Amino acid sequence: MYEQQPDPSVHPDRPPQKRRGRILMRRAQVQTSTTDQRLLDSRGPADWVHTDPWRVLRIQSEFIEGFGMLAELGPAISVFGSARIGKDDPTYAVAEQLGRALVGAGYAVVTGGGPGTMEAANKGASEAGGVSVGLGIELPFEQGLNPWVDIGINFRYFFARKTMFVKYAQGFVVLPGGFGTFDELFEALTLVQTRKVTSFPIVLMGTAYWSGLIDWLRGPVLAEGKIKETDLELLQLTDDIDEAIAIIKASEAGAGGTIVDEPVPEEPPE
Numbered sequence: 001m002y003e004q005q006p007d008p009s010v011h012p013d014r015p016p017q018k019r020r021g022r023i024l025m026r027r028a029q030v031q032t033s034t035t036d037q038r039l040l041d042s043r044g045p046a047d048w049v050h051t052d053p054w055r056v057l058r059i060q061s062e063f064i065e066g067f068g069m070l071a072e073l074g075p076a077i078s079v080f081g082s083a084r085i086g087k088d089d090p091t092y093a094v095a096e097q098l099g100r101a102l103v104g105a106g107y108a109v110v111t112g113g114g115p116g117t118m119e120a121a122n123k124g125a126s127e128a129g130g131v132s133v134g135l136g137i138e139l140p141f142e143q144g145l146n147p148w149v150d151i152g153i154n155f156r157y158f159f160a161r162k163t164m165f166v167k168y169a170q171g172f173v174v175l176p177g178g179f180g181t182f183d184e185l186f187e188a189l190t191l192v193q194t195r196k197v198t199s200f201p202i203v204l205m206g207t208a209y210w211s212g213l214i215d216w217l218r219g220p221v222l223a224e225g226k227i228k229e230t231d232l233e234l235l236q237l238t239d240d241i242d243e244a245i246a247i248i249k250a251s252e253a254g255a256g257g258t259i260v261d262e263p264v265p266e267e268p269p270e
């Protein structure tokens, strides 16, 4: 039997007191519960889960989960394109064939994990026995990951998801699409143009669909000095899957596809 010891915080001549590290609490400030008890026993108001400091932790957790899931992925290509095409759209078959061919060439296939072009590329990759990755995004209308995603995460934040598309891929293949596809295409173009990422091929598949964009870039955008002639070389246009893969392989042979943080060196005026 243990003998009951007097409580050292209680003394007949002194007020009750408690120390927590360097902190001294006396009289009414003495907390009788432990930190663990307060964490586990209490609920309290929940509005703090909607505050920015809490969001920062959630954002951090998306990076941690994304990096953790993809760190050992191996060579991969991110494939983009419309979420809105059906299985009967000719682009669906192209994307499916592309997914299969990328696996044949030794790449994992990374998509946005959604329907349409993404589903087709994931299907081709999965059926070919390759690694089929889907980086989904939480949207107001719940979609979920397509059934051909074999490794997937659903992100809350577009910017965390976009980091994964670039960081874990050796290049992008972009099929016809709308705003979402443009966003992904131009994000990659800006990263390559500003040399945040090097040796990163960007292949546009579908000459008929993309030639209007190329003409506009070659026309007013170039003429008004908004881009340089060499910037146009960052985009490669084809209808041919084998050519798309050859472009990717050639770029890979050229360098390592490393993300760099050094500032872009100043160029002499033209």
Ligand SMILES: C/C(=C\CNc1ncnc2c1ncn2[C@@H]1O[C@H](COP(=O)(O)O)[C@@H](O)[C@H]1O)CO
Binding pocket: 079, 080, 081, 082, 083, 084, 111, 112, 113, 114, 115, 118, 136, 137, 139, 143, 176, 177, 178, 179, 180, 181, 182, 184
């Ligand atoms: C609008 C529809 C589905 C939305 N679901 C999506 N799921 C995952 N990723 C998506 C989704 N919508 C857009 N994306 C991303 O943008 C690209 C496609 O956008 P676009 O505007 O259709 O070109 C795609 O690469 C995704 O990364 C249909 O029911």
